[in-house]
Amino acid sequence: MSALTFTLKTATQQRIDCAPLTPDILAGKSATEIAAVLLQCGKQKLRADALFDISGNDSNDIVIQNGSSKLDYIGLGMKSGRITIHGGAGSYLGFQMKKGEIVLHGSADAYAASGMAGGTLHVHGNVGDFLASAIPGDRKGMKGGLVIITGNAGDRVGDQMRRGIVLIEGNVGAYCASRMLAGTIGVMGSVGDYVGFGMRRGTLLLFSTPKLHSTIQDCGSHTLPFLSLMFKSFKNFPSKFAGLNQNRVRRFAGDLANDGKGEILIFT
Amino acid sequence: MIINGVTIDDTFAEAFGMRGTRVIITAQNHKWANIAAAAMTGFATSVIGCGVEAGIERELDPSETPDGRPGVSILMFAMGSAVLMKQLETRMGQCILTCPTTAAFSGIDEGYPEITRINLGKNLRFFGDGFQISKQFGGKRYWRVPVMDGEFMTEETTGMVRAVGGGNFLILAESQPQALAACEAAIEAMKKIPNVIMPFPGGVVRSGSKVGSKYKALIASTNDAFCPTLKGITKTDLSPEIESVMEIVIDGLSDADIRKATRAGIAAACELGAANGIKRISAGNYGGKLGQFQFHLREIMNENPVNGDAA
Numbered sequence: 001m002s003a004l005t006f007t008l009k010t011a012t013q014q015r016i017d018c019a020p021l022t023p024d025i026l027a028g029k030s031a032t033e034i035a036a037v038l039l040q041c042g043k044q045k046l047r048a049d050a051l052f053d054i055s056g057n058d059s060n061d062i063v064i065q066n067g068s069s070k071l072d073y074i075g076l077g078m079k080s081g082r083i084t085i086h087g088g089a090g091s092y093l094g095f096q097m098k099k100g101e102i103v104l105h106g107s108a109d110a111y112a113a114s115g116m117a118g119g120t121l122h123v124h125g126n127v128g129d130f131l132a133s134a135i136p137g138d139r140k141g142m143k144g145g146l147v148i149i150t151g152n153a154g155d156r157v158g159d160q161m162r163r164g165i166v167l168i169e170g171n172v173g174a175y176c177a178s179r180m181l182a183g184t185i186g187v188m189g190s191v192g193d194y195v196g197f198g199m200r201r202g203t204l205l206l207f208s209t210p211k212l213h214s215t216i217q218d219c220g221s222h223t224l225p226f227l228s229l230m231f232k233s234f235k236n237f238p239s240k241f242a243g244l245n246q247n248r249v250r251r252f253a254g255d256l257a258n259d260g261k262g263e264i265l266i267f268t
Numbered sequence: 269m270i271i272n273g274v275t276i277d278d279t280f281a282e283a284f285g286m287r288g289t290r291v292i293i294t295a296q297n298h299k300w301a302n303i304a305a306a307a308m309t310g311f312a313t314s315v316i317g318c319g320v321e322a323g324i325e326r327e328l329d330p331s332e333t334p335d336g337r338p339g340v341s342i343l344m345f346a347m348g349s350a351v352l353m354k355q356l357e358t359r360m361g362q363c364i365l366t367c368p369t370t371a372a373f374s375g376i377d378e379g380y381p382e383i384t385r386i387n388l389g390k391n392l393r394f395f396g397d398g399f400q401i402s403k404q405f406g407g408k409r410y411w412r413v414p415v416m417d418g419e420f421m422t423e424e425t426t427g428m429v430r431a432v433g434g435g436n437f438l439i440l441a442e443s444q445p446q447a448l449a450a451c452e453a454a455i456e457a458m459k460k461i462p463n464v465i466m467p468f469p470g471g472v473v474r475s476g477s478k479v480g481s482k483y484k485a486l487i488a489s490t491n492d493a494f495c496p497t498l499k500g501i502t503k504t505d506l507s508p509e510i511e512s513v514m515e516i517v518i519d520g521l522s523d524a525d526i527r528k529a530t531r532a533g534i535a536a537a538c539e540l541g542a543a544n545g546i547k548r549i550s551a552g553n554y555g556g557k558l559g560q561f562q563f564h565l566r567e568i569m570n571e572n573p574v575n576g577d578a579a
Contacts, residue, residue: 201401226410228335232336
């Protein structure tokens with residue numbers, strides 16, 4: 001069995017909704033049936049084989065070649081298997097994903113891992129705004145699972161995030177961890193303004209002290225035993241975070257304007 | 269059956285089905301892990317008066333503990349799950365939460381056919397008065413409770429399994445010091461066996477009991493048949509040269525664990541042999557009518573040695 005590969009034929013002007021191309025939906029389907037899967041492209045529905053060259057037969061291991069920022073909803077609600085994307089992805093990558101693994105070699109657009117409840121999303125590149133955040137109208141962002149970003153992320157990382165782990169090796173934009181409800185976000189690079197704005201609970205791990213607004217308060221330097229445990233659980237992650245072993249941090253708590261139980265831990 | 273001059277009685281220990289759990293306590297160093305563990309397993313010799321039987325299983329190296337600090341593993345046994353859960357919660361709250369630098373983790377996660385998750389720190393978190401923080405890694409939930417020395421960290425639950433309690437054997441010797449020396453040797457050997465504890469003080473009990481009493485209020489009383497000072501006035505089980513009897517009670521996570529421990533203990537006691545005043549090994553039972561498990565001493569001592577056996 002070889003990986004079920006979708007190679008985008010031409011760069012498209014319209015956005016393509018790739019939601020039907022998940023291992024769960026394609027499981028047990030014949031090559032003909034897979035070719036006939038209808039994908040929303042702009043205002044029309046097109047057959048998968050009109051947009052992609054399709055090869056391979058292992059629906060549990062899906063590969064998307066020539067990926068582009070027009071391919072939205074890759075891995076929507078997926079419950080098993082693996083999707084590997086080469087080239088790039090659009091918005092809503094791994095939206096409401098439950099289980100399985102998505103690996104993107106390239107960059108993704110907004111709302112990656114939004115509503116994600118489990119599984120792993122690994123982006124070898126950058127992501128846009130609202131990583132692991134709630135879409136407008138939703139009360140919770142990411143609800144579980146693991147997200148690793150080797151590049152940078154945009155604004156509002158983890159907005160209303162409820163649970164799970166987001167590890168970003170690069171920089172992030174403004175309003176990181178805004179309105180965060182719980183979970184853990186780690187950022188190795190710099191963070192923009194208004195970090196932890198409206199943060200209720202949750203943990204934000206940083207490697208340098210950012211500009212903090214006045215409703216985030218300094219609780220002093222501490223050696224926190226839970227960090228050893230957390231970093232031990234990171235050990236097998238394919239990320240620079242796997243090498244962490246320091247548990248001495250400066251703890252800032254807030255946002256006091258919104259319950260104030262969140263924490264920003266900064267390595268000292 | 270005679271081993272090194274010590275007669276092994278043709279009798280059996282009668283044991284009961286219990287519920288057991290293991291908790292891993294870690295601390296800044298072994299000294300404080302042991303202090304916490306000693307407090308938690310204190311006053312836990314017998315379910316009759318203490319609710320649970322508990323003891324320290326062994327010390328753990330930093331490499332063996334979840335948070336990479338020195339630790340101690342504790343086993344706790346009770347006759348029912350409700351008692352065990354209640355005792356675990358109160359002992360965690362009074363002995364571990366209070367002890368400087370400690371953290372508590374589940375000690376049973378796999379390897380048993382039936383594992384019930386019971387609260388470890390689930391309710392202790394409320395001590396945090398709203399400042400407690402939950403963290404989930406690797407499918408497990410932990411609680412961070414702010415306390416005056418920093419943070420108390422505990423796993424939310426631990427595993428409870430069906431276990432066996434009340435395995436035992438008696439060491440009959442020519443003098444009290446000799447009986448105690450044999451018990452000490454036995455306990456030393458038995459401590460190396462995993463999954464068991466000997467819940468009595470130092471692992472040894474001198475007040476073995478029989479069922480019933482002349483006093484209506486008591487359900488158990490001194491085992492006069494094994495009391496050396498009553499040899500002349502009661503239906504004694506002792507020969508004239510026996511001057512002291514001591515018992516070792518064993519609780520284990522499975523009957524196989526108790527068999528291993530029994531064998532290791534008896535073998536160590538017999539090593540001292542008749543030359544050191546050890547005359548007989550016997551066991552306590554209720555005629556085989558009360559307990560689900562029977563540990564026949566001769567059968568256990570006849571088993572082929574297995575790896576890790578002291579014999």
